[in-house]
Amino acid sequence: xxxxxxxxxxxxxxxxxxxxxxxxxxxxxxxxxxxxxxxxxxxxxxxxxxxxxxxxxxxxxxxxxxxxxxxxxxxxxxxxxxxxxxxxxxxxxxxxxxxxxxxxxxxxxxxxxxxxxxxxxxxxxxxxxxxxxxxxxxxxxxxxxxxxxxxxxxxxxxxxxxxxxxxxxxxxxxxxxxxxxxxxxxxxxxxxxxxxxxxxxxxxxxxxxxxxxxxxxxxxxx
Numbered sequence: 001x002x003x004x005x006x007x008x009x010x011x012x013x014x015x016x017x018x019x020x021x022x023x024x025x026x027x028x029x030x031x032x033x034x035x036x037x038x039x040x041x042x043x044x045x046x047x048x049x050x051x052x053x054x055x056x057x058x059x060x061x062x063x064x065x066x067x068x069x070x071x072x073x074x075x076x077x078x079x080x081x082x083x084x085x086x087x088x089x090x091x092x093x094x095x096x097x098x099x100x101x102x103x104x105x106x107x108x109x110x111x112x113x114x115x116x117x118x119x120x121x122x123x124x125x126x127x128x129x130x131x132x133x134x135x136x137x138x139x140x141x142x143x144x145x146x147x148x149x150x151x152x153x154x155x156x157x158x159x160x161x162x163x164x165x166x167x168x169x170x171x172x173x174x175x176x177x178x179x180x181x182x183x184x185x186x187x188x189x190x191x192x193x194x195x196x197x198x199x200x201x202x203x204x205x206x207x208x209x210x211x212x213x214x215x216x217x218x219x220x221x222x
Contacts, residue, residue: 004027007027007031007034010031010035011031011034011035011038012038012042014035014038014039014043014045014202019208020032028206029063029066029206032052032063032204032206033063033066033067033070033071035204036050036052036067036071036076036204037067037070037071039202040071040073040076041071045201045202046075047073047075047076048075048076048077048199049199049200049201049202050076050077050200050201050202050203050204051076051077051079051084051200051202051203051204052076052077052078052079052204052206053079053080053081053084053203053204053205053206053219054078054079054080054206054207055080055081055206055207055210056080057080057083059080059206060078060079060080060083061078063078063206064076064078077200081179081211081215081218081219082175082178082179084182084218085178085179085181085182085183085218086100086178086182088182088185088186088192088196089173089178089181089182089185091192091195092185092189092191092192093181093185095173099171099172099173100172100173100174100175100178101167101172101173101174104129104174105125105129107163107166108125108128108129108159108163109121109125111159111162111163112124112125112159115155118150124149124150127147127148127149127150128147128149128150128156128159130148130149131145131147131148131149131156132160132163132176133176135160136176136177136179136180136214137176137179137212137213137214137215138212138213138214139180139213139214139217142157142160142161179214179215179218180214182218183214183217183218183221186218186221186222187221193221193222196222197222200222203219203222205219
């Protein structure tokens with residue numbers, strides 16, 4: 001690859017915050033991996049102190065494999081934000097993979113059995129799960145939230161509160177809870193935040209423009 005001054009500047013700028021703006025195909029992933037290698041081999045930073053956040057499992061797996069093949073190390077943490085949050089909850093809350101609600105939609109189909117007024121349940125379930133994700137990921141309050149799944153706010157509130165109670169009763173979390181509960185753990189447990197900050201002293205976030213409010217707040221807090 002020909003030398004690119006902008007990429008070299010990214011690679012060699014380590015301390016402080018850095019925003020990288022790049023179009024598709026410009027070598028962003030290669031630059032991010034070279035930057036990690038420069039931290040380790042050029043600056044003496046421990047790979048265990050580096051966190052590379054991606055937004056899909058496939059991207060995390062691909063980047064980890066590329067880094068291992070190119071630089072012969074697998075000690076850097078390549079992780080999605082959800083995987084990071086689940087790891088936090090496993091370490092500090094004692095949760096396991098069994099704590100994850102495996103079939104979210106099944107709950108809503110069961111809950112709608114008594115609501116004969118809803119004709120298209122498939123569409124409603126899809127929309128109500130989206131509404132709940134919007135509510136949680138944007139850290140909104142239920143009282144002022146206007147759902148898109150229906151015009152009946154009372155119905156939405158009933159379904160939402162029943163869903164939350166069901167998870168509490170059985171000690172379950174969904175993918176949205178991974179983020180919110182990990183964020184609360186980071187806020188409320190000084191030992192948790194201290195451990196994370198000591199462990200991950202250098203953080204890269206791929207596709208940062210796609211973060212929502214809760215993801216942004218987790219990264220900022222870290």
